[in-house]
Structure formats: structure tokens, C-alpha cells
Amino acid sequence: MKTLKEHYEVAVIGGGLAGFCAAVAAARHGAQTCLIQDRPVFGGNSSSEIRVTPHGAACFHAYARETGIISELLIEERARNHELIMENGWTNSVWDMVMYDMAVKTPNLTFHVNTPVSRVEMDGKRRIRTVTGLVANAETELVVSADTFIDCTGDGIVAHLAGCQWRMGSEGRDEFNEPHAPLEASKDTMGNSIHFKAKNMGYPVPFEAPEWAVKYDHPDFFYKQGRPPYDIRGGYWWLEIGIPWDTIHDAEDIRHELTRHTLGVWDWIKNKDPETRELAANYALDWIGQVPGKRESRRIMGEYFMTEHDVMGRRVFEDEVAFGGWFLDLHTPGGLLAPTSEPDSAAGYQGDYNVKSYCGPYGIPLSICLSKDVDNLMMAGRNVSVTHAALGTVRVMGTTALMGQAVGTAAALALAEKLPVKEYARDHSAALKQVLLRDGCYLPNGRNEDPDDLAREARVSASSEAELYGMGPDFRNAGTVLLKGWGDTKPKKLDLDKKETQWNRLDAARGQWIAVGGGAIRKLSVCLLNISDTVQKVGARVVPVENLWDYRCDTGFILASTELSVPPGGPHWIEWNEDIEGLMPGYVRLDLDANPAIDWVRAGGVEPGHVSAWDMGNGQMRSQFHAHSFKIEPAQRCYGPENVLSGVTRPRESVHLWRSDPRQPLSQWLELDWSREVEIREIELTFPGHLLTEYHNYPPFYRDPQCARDYSILADDGDGFREILQVKGNYQRQRKHVLNTPVQLSKLRVVIHATNGDPSAAIYEIRCYS
Incomplete structure (x- = not known):
């Protein structure tokens, strides 16, 4: 038996999506990092060995898809892969190789596959000195020492061997009064x-x-x-x-x-x-x-123990580092051996369980990823410090990947500051959040406040900007047609078109988010189909909303209301003249009351940042990924260039997107003007795309049409603009450019020459650093 001893600053054990993202994040931030994986491929449950396709918040919330490292991976997989995405079982080796490729290319990252860890050596009671694994088929014992260890094994094997406290099974209702907890505690787990x-x-x-x-x-x-x-x-x-x-x-x-x-x-x-x-x-x-x-085994006790109440109440944590939004998905213990399957499925995804399990987007704190008992141990994945009920939502892989990136980043930054990771987490959470945002992650309660970002000091202008006129059933935006889900490709016996039609029926109240640029609304129109033989009445109102995920049916105030008369047949454009004054930039929601005789006709394409919802009961709406047809007068100026400095890189309180006028040909440009000379070395861009809905709804070889394909960056030092960078063939959402030498300039211009199909150039954010 050969013994191989290695030392690293960060050792990540477990190469699923949580561990993989943790290791890549730590390495990117300069820590010498080792990733130890017990299987021959990365990805854990998502790999070609198991083939569970990654889910996350975007399955239930429009524009809530996870970004950061997981987004890079999934965008790359769709661009390279010939295979359709299925619910489970169709993952192929292209996905494995996308991850392997990133691991090989990441500086500071060493990895060992086929190496299960089975022994932990402690340095006293509160620090891990080494972990030991056996490299399969190599007759080699691997002993790794590190300053910080991250347990992403799912089963929490490192924490368990280190003597950490853990739980397994369900808490009883009496412990935390969680609505989803059983009356009595048990050892039952999901299967x-x-x-x-x-x-x-x-x-x-x-x-x-x-x-x-x-x-x-x-x-x-x-x-x-x-x-x-x-x-x-x-x-x-x-x-x-x-x-x-x-x-x-x-x-x-x-x-x-x-x-x-x-x-x-x-x-x-x-x-x-x-x-x-x-x-x-x-x-x-x-x-x-x-x-x-x-799905479930050990949950390691951390500095904080997150419950269902934190999730359902969208608690705001000072140390928020990730987010979730999958429903509280608690499968029936026993699975195939139980009388019924997971409760929501058993109820046909209707009724009380469907309503009370809907949650998010909610923030996740770093403190659930810090071991309570061992000072140099962190966790990410399904073994974090949460109750059984809360695990029902945080366990999905899109969410665990975000936790992984957060802990890997925190571990590396703590080492750079020469601080214990718990001290860094306690005293430097604001700085950590800014780093995560800069790295493309999203935080529900965060925005760019980076004092080093020089773009925040500049004035911004653009060659043109789009306005919102609305959209009808014949609306076609060449680059943003509605995506089809994998279910649309399945072999059919029954006529499923009826379900699609019912999806738009006003069998429940429905709402349409509309971005406004401030000022007034003079006229609204909706496209309605009356399937009855008589004139139908539909109540309509415009209400203020806080953001794209404000699902309250009653938001506390009505800006305007009326009753619409809809003649038989159609579709008809029904107009509503109403002067709504004094609007602030952001969103309003147009709500129509239930009337089963009326269809609110779907829009024929996608207008960025515009989605709808339906009344699911208990006073809350549920997100949909399409828009209903509407028109608005005057056209709203909601896509202005100032949006790139809003600090948010997706629709939230507003669309947060600069978008050029689609009636004007490309090239189109966005410009920063400092009115003084600044020195720029790094330029970072966030483009739109891959946000509206989850990964499952994207076809093979997909490159999001909204994303810039070919672009140039120009600098003006007082003698006119000159090109300092040119990119062709891009399809990634976030691009970071480090110039060979710093550039002195007073103006910087990003010129988008071509997109991957959309007629508009568009940017969510631009950052500049010296």
C-alpha cells in the first residue's frame, strides 16, 4: 500500500454540485484547494451515474434561476450537449465532462476522484488535522491536511468522524411548532x-x-x-x-x-x-x-439551526449568502412501500398542501454551513444545519450549489485575511456578500455596493433604449420566443392541448406584472376570449407591488379599478381608459378577477421582466413564466441605461435591464462617463438570458438569444474612442475581462455588434475596477 500525503489551504470532501462549486470558488479566490470525490465523476446526484437533473428556485419563481458557478456550468452544458433534458434519467457524459473541464482549467485546484474518505484525525477536540481516503484501484492511501475542511459528502461523513453533533429523521411538532413537522419526532427520512x-x-x-x-x-x-x-x-x-x-x-x-x-x-x-x-x-x-x-441522511448541527419558519417567513439574515425557492418537498417515508407518494403529487398538485408548501425566494445564512463543534469545518449540501422540514426545500441541487460557492468563497477570503473562518463569517459578512455578488451570485436582499467598483461613480448613456408598449398573442420577438418544456416532447396518447388552454382560463384570478418608468398610465388593454354566448363581466384593477415575487393577492392599495365588459367570441382587445398619476419607477400588477367563461390570452413571446401569476388560494398568487396579452399607453420607459448601475442583475423591484430599441439595427452601445481620468484594469459585464425559467426548459445546443454574442469595449482618453477589447462567439451570462495593462480613460463604451438572436442589445450590469 502506497501512502500519499498532501497539504492544502482548503480541502473539500464530496464532489457533488455543492462540493464542486465550493472547491472552484475557493481556488478562484486564491486558496490552494483539494477536491476529494468518492466517485469517478463529479456532479453527485446530477452526474451520469445517478442522473437527477438539477432543480432550484426557478421551477416555482420566474427569473429566480441560480447564477454564479452553477450557471456557468449549466449554460455551458446546454451549449455543448446534443441531448434533450428530461426530468431524470437522461443526463449523459457531456455534463460530466463540462464539470471535469472546469476542474482541470481552474488554477489552484487539485482533485482526487475514486477516493472515499473513511478516517479523520483531530488536532485536539475542535480542529481537524487530516482526512484519509483510499484511492480505488490504485492501492494508495491519501492523507490530506488542510487549514479549512468543507464537508459536502451529503451523509456528513467527515463531520460524523470528527465527532460533530448531527440529527437524522424528523423533528416533532412540539420542538419548533413547524406546520410540516409530524406530531411526534421519528427516525424516518426521505428515501x-x-x-x-x-x-x-x-x-x-x-x-x-x-x-x-x-x-x-x-x-x-x-x-x-x-x-x-x-x-x-x-x-x-x-x-x-x-x-x-x-x-x-x-x-x-x-x-x-x-x-x-x-x-x-x-x-x-x-x-x-x-x-x-x-x-x-x-x-x-x-x-x-x-x-x-x-435525499436525506445526517444533518450537521451548525452555528444556526434553520427551520421552516425562516423559509416561509422569508427571514432576512445578516449573513445571507444564498437563496432557495423550491417548495417544502417532503416525500412520504417509505416511498414505493408507502400507501401514497410525496403528498403534493398524491393530491394532484392541488389543495392545501400545494398552497402551504409554496415558498420563496428566501435567503440562506452562512451560519447553517458552519459546524458548531469543530472550528475549521464547514458544510454545504443536504447535510447543513436545518430541520427535516426545512430540508425539504434547501436540499435541491441548484440551492446546494449556491451554498457551496458561498462556503468556498468564505473559506478562501478568511485565509486571505488570516482569520478563523467563523470570525470572518461573523465580522465580515457584508464584504463576503459583495464578493459573491461580484462573482455572479444573486442575493434576495443584496445589491452591488462595492466601493471599489468605479462604474458606480460614472454617468451612463446609451445609443438607444427600448420602451414597453405591451404585447399580444401575435407578439414575436425573434430572440425571446417562449421556451418549450421537456414535457412538450413526450409521447402523447391524450389531448394535452386542453390543459394548455385551461392554463390561461380565468378559473382563478390572475395578475400580470407591468414595468413602469414613472409618471402615468392613461390606457390599458387586455386581450380576452369569451367562450360563452353572452356578454361577460370581469373585474379589473391595478395594484402596486414591491417586486416580481410579491405574491400577495391584496397588496394593501388599489391604484385603479373597473369592470370590463367582454362580448361573446373573440379574442377581443378590451380597452380601459384610466389616468393613474404619480407612479414611481418599478412594477405594478394588473389583476383580473375569476370568470371561468373568459380566457386571458397568452402573449406570443417574451418581454424581458414581464410575467404573470394566478391566485392559488390562501391570499397568495403563484408565479407563471409566460405573460398575458396587454397594451399600455403611454409606452413606458423602463429599459433605460441607468439600470446597469442599479446593483441588481435580474428583474426584482424593476426590470434592472438596459435594452436597446429593437427597431434600430445593431450595433448599439452603452457608455460610462466619469468626466475625469480614471485607471481601469478589469471590466465585468452581466448580460441577460438563462434566468426566466429553470434549466429543464432549454433545448440542445442552446445559446440564449438575449445574450451578447459579439461585442467590443472602447476607451476614450480625450483623443477619441479606441478599441481595447473584442469578443466574438460569447454565450455566457457573465464575462470578466482583465486587461494586460491598465488603461487611462474618461469614457468607456461597450458596443454590442450581435446577439445570439434578439434584436435588442442588452446589459444587466457593468463593473469597472482599477
């Missing part, structure tokens, strides 16, 4: 899953289940207990088993049981189910996972 992929062969393919497979013979198990075989190609999160087995120590038993059940489920779909067997006739099993993906 593990494996996935499968089926392939269309183009001709009939038989399937015979092995004798040891589980036999399924009753449709109620699937259709009345929340386990619909909604897509014969795979993607079933409900192929899940937990208790009576332990999700850590009995993982292999669970894997075998899941394999038996998965073959039985495919046998039902392929040979027995009258709803699917004809559709499945030409499909063959292409892949079945054999590495269980875990």
Missing part, C-alpha cells in the same frame, strides 16, 4: 432513488421482467397514489425507497430493492397499463441506474 431511461427503437420491442422483479398489477398504485407514469421515457422521482432501511448503512439493500421495483414498473408500463402499453411498444430499456441518489 433513495434510482432512475431509468427508455429509448424509441422505431419498431416493436418485447420486454420480459426477470422472475425476481416486483410484480405490479393494479392501476391505483400509480394513478390514485401519486405515481403517474407521465412519460414512458423515464424521469420518475417516485422510484424511491427509504424506511424500513437506513439510507446510509443499508444503501446497497435499497439499491437492490429499487432495481427489483424499477423492472416491475417498466413491466407495468410496457406490458400491462392500458394507458401506456401502446405508446411503449417501440421502447426498450436503455439504462437503469445502480448508484442510489440520496
Whole structure:
């Protein structure tokens, strides 16, 4: 046996999305970093071994997609990958190689794969000295010492071996009075899953289940207990088993049981189910996972213990470093062995559970990622310091990736300041937040206040700016047509168009966010279809909202209200003349009351920053990713160049976006003017795109049309503009440019020559540093 000893400033154990982002972040900020992964590929549950596609806040909230390192990775994967994205089971090695490529290219980062850690050596009671792992197939023992350790193992193995306190199972209702907690505490956890992929062969393919497979013979198990075989190609999160087995120590038993059940489920779909067997006739099993993906095991006690109340109340934390927005998704213990599946699915995603589990976007504090018992140990991922109920929302991979980037950044900055990481976290949270924002992350309660950003001192102007006129069903913006979800590609037996039509029906009150530039609104129009034979009345009102995620049905004030008369047939443009004065720049929401005879017709494309919502009950709305048709007079000046200095890089209180007039041809430019000479070495740009909805809704080889493709940066030192940088073929959202030598200038101009399809040039933010 060979022994290999190495020392690093930061050691990250676990190469899932949380650990990967932690390691890359630490290395980018100058820390000598080691990433130790127990599998041959990075990505954890998202890898090609397990194939759970990353979810996050954007599944439930428009423009809430995670940014930072995870965004870089997912944008790159879509640009390179030929494969459709499915719910689960279709992840291929392109994703593995995107991560591997980033790891290889990141300076200061060393990694070891195929190396499970099984021993921890302590330096006293409160510090870890080393971790030891065995490199598979190499007869090598790896011993790594470090100043700071980050446990991203999911199971919290490093923290456990270091003697940290941890919890596993459900807290009782009496401990924190959480609505989602069971009455009595238990050891029950959510289960593990494996996935499968089926392939269309183009001709009939038989399937015979092995004798040891589980036999399924009753449709109620699937259709009345929340386990619909909604897509014969795979993607079933409900192929899940937990208790009576332990999700850590009995993982292999669970894997075998899941394999038996998965073959039985495919046998039902392929040979027995009258709803699917004809559709499945030409499909063959292409892949079945054999590495269980875990949802829950140990949760390590941290400096703070986050509960459901923090999530549902959107508590503002001083040390906010990440955000979440997945619903409180608590699967029924036992999975396939339980009477019903996850409660929301079992209820058809309707009713009380659907309403009370909807949450976010909410902030996440760094203190849940700091071990209470060990001073040089941090955590990120599903093993952080939260209750079982809160874990239901923070556990998804988009969210854990953000936590990973935050702890990796904090670890590196603490080392740079020569401070213990807990002291740095306590005393320097404001500085940490500014670094995370500069690195492309988003914080619900943060904005750019970086004193070193010279752009904040400049005046800004542009060659042109778009105005908001509204949009109708025939609205087509060449670069921002509505994306199609993966569900639109699935084999269909039933006519699903009816559901699509109902999605716009005023069977519940609906609202449309409208960005205003300040001043007044004189006229509003909505496009409505009356499916009845008589004139219908619809109540309408305009209300102020705080931001894009202000889901209150009653926001406390009505700016204007009326009753619209809609004749039979249509669609009709129904006008509403109403002088609304004194508006501040931001959003208002146009709400229409419920009337099941009326369709509020969808807009035919995407206007950046404009989305809708429907009344889901209990006084709150639920976000939708499309817009309803509307017109507004006068046209609103909401896309001005001043938006690039707002400090926010996505729609929130307003659109926060400069957008050029789409009627004017490219090239278009944005200019910063200091009226004095400044020295610039670094220029950082944030472009639009990849924010509206989650990763699942983007097709193969996708490059977001709104993102600048070809652009130049020009400097004026008093003798006119000269080009100092040129970029071609871009599709990433954030670009950081470090010039070879500093440039003295009084004006800086970004000229966008071409986008990836949109007629408008657009920028969320520009930063400049000496």
C-alpha cells in the first residue's frame, strides 16, 4: 500500500454540485484547494451515474434561476450537449465532462476522484488535522491536511468522524411548532432513488421482467397514489425507497430493492397499463441506474439551526449568502412501500398542501454551513444545519450549489485575511456578500455596493433604449420566443392541448406584472376570449407591488379599478381608459378577477421582466413564466441605461435591464462617463438570458438569444474612442475581462455588434475596477 500525503489551504470532501462549486470558488479566490470525490465523476446526484437533473428556485419563481458557478456550468452544458433534458434519467457524459473541464482549467485546484474518505484525525477536540481516503484501484492511501475542511459528502461523513453533533429523521411538532413537522419526532427520512431511461427503437420491442422483479398489477398504485407514469421515457422521482432501511448503512439493500421495483414498473408500463402499453411498444430499456441518489441522511448541527419558519417567513439574515425557492418537498417515508407518494403529487398538485408548501425566494445564512463543534469545518449540501422540514426545500441541487460557492468563497477570503473562518463569517459578512455578488451570485436582499467598483461613480448613456408598449398573442420577438418544456416532447396518447388552454382560463384570478418608468398610465388593454354566448363581466384593477415575487393577492392599495365588459367570441382587445398619476419607477400588477367563461390570452413571446401569476388560494398568487396579452399607453420607459448601475442583475423591484430599441439595427452601445481620468484594469459585464425559467426548459445546443454574442469595449482618453477589447462567439451570462495593462480613460463604451438572436442589445450590469 502506497501512502500519499498532501497539504492544502482548503480541502473539500464530496464532489457533488455543492462540493464542486465550493472547491472552484475557493481556488478562484486564491486558496490552494483539494477536491476529494468518492466517485469517478463529479456532479453527485446530477452526474451520469445517478442522473437527477438539477432543480432550484426557478421551477416555482420566474427569473429566480441560480447564477454564479452553477450557471456557468449549466449554460455551458446546454451549449455543448446534443441531448434533450428530461426530468431524470437522461443526463449523459457531456455534463460530466463540462464539470471535469472546469476542474482541470481552474488554477489552484487539485482533485482526487475514486477516493472515499473513511478516517479523520483531530488536532485536539475542535480542529481537524487530516482526512484519509483510499484511492480505488490504485492501492494508495491519501492523507490530506488542510487549514479549512468543507464537508459536502451529503451523509456528513467527515463531520460524523470528527465527532460533530448531527440529527437524522424528523423533528416533532412540539420542538419548533413547524406546520410540516409530524406530531411526534421519528427516525424516518426521505428515501433513495434510482432512475431509468427508455429509448424509441422505431419498431416493436418485447420486454420480459426477470422472475425476481416486483410484480405490479393494479392501476391505483400509480394513478390514485401519486405515481403517474407521465412519460414512458423515464424521469420518475417516485422510484424511491427509504424506511424500513437506513439510507446510509443499508444503501446497497435499497439499491437492490429499487432495481427489483424499477423492472416491475417498466413491466407495468410496457406490458400491462392500458394507458401506456401502446405508446411503449417501440421502447426498450436503455439504462437503469445502480448508484442510489440520496435525499436525506445526517444533518450537521451548525452555528444556526434553520427551520421552516425562516423559509416561509422569508427571514432576512445578516449573513445571507444564498437563496432557495423550491417548495417544502417532503416525500412520504417509505416511498414505493408507502400507501401514497410525496403528498403534493398524491393530491394532484392541488389543495392545501400545494398552497402551504409554496415558498420563496428566501435567503440562506452562512451560519447553517458552519459546524458548531469543530472550528475549521464547514458544510454545504443536504447535510447543513436545518430541520427535516426545512430540508425539504434547501436540499435541491441548484440551492446546494449556491451554498457551496458561498462556503468556498468564505473559506478562501478568511485565509486571505488570516482569520478563523467563523470570525470572518461573523465580522465580515457584508464584504463576503459583495464578493459573491461580484462573482455572479444573486442575493434576495443584496445589491452591488462595492466601493471599489468605479462604474458606480460614472454617468451612463446609451445609443438607444427600448420602451414597453405591451404585447399580444401575435407578439414575436425573434430572440425571446417562449421556451418549450421537456414535457412538450413526450409521447402523447391524450389531448394535452386542453390543459394548455385551461392554463390561461380565468378559473382563478390572475395578475400580470407591468414595468413602469414613472409618471402615468392613461390606457390599458387586455386581450380576452369569451367562450360563452353572452356578454361577460370581469373585474379589473391595478395594484402596486414591491417586486416580481410579491405574491400577495391584496397588496394593501388599489391604484385603479373597473369592470370590463367582454362580448361573446373573440379574442377581443378590451380597452380601459384610466389616468393613474404619480407612479414611481418599478412594477405594478394588473389583476383580473375569476370568470371561468373568459380566457386571458397568452402573449406570443417574451418581454424581458414581464410575467404573470394566478391566485392559488390562501391570499397568495403563484408565479407563471409566460405573460398575458396587454397594451399600455403611454409606452413606458423602463429599459433605460441607468439600470446597469442599479446593483441588481435580474428583474426584482424593476426590470434592472438596459435594452436597446429593437427597431434600430445593431450595433448599439452603452457608455460610462466619469468626466475625469480614471485607471481601469478589469471590466465585468452581466448580460441577460438563462434566468426566466429553470434549466429543464432549454433545448440542445442552446445559446440564449438575449445574450451578447459579439461585442467590443472602447476607451476614450480625450483623443477619441479606441478599441481595447473584442469578443466574438460569447454565450455566457457573465464575462470578466482583465486587461494586460491598465488603461487611462474618461469614457468607456461597450458596443454590442450581435446577439445570439434578439434584436435588442442588452446589459444587466457593468463593473469597472482599477
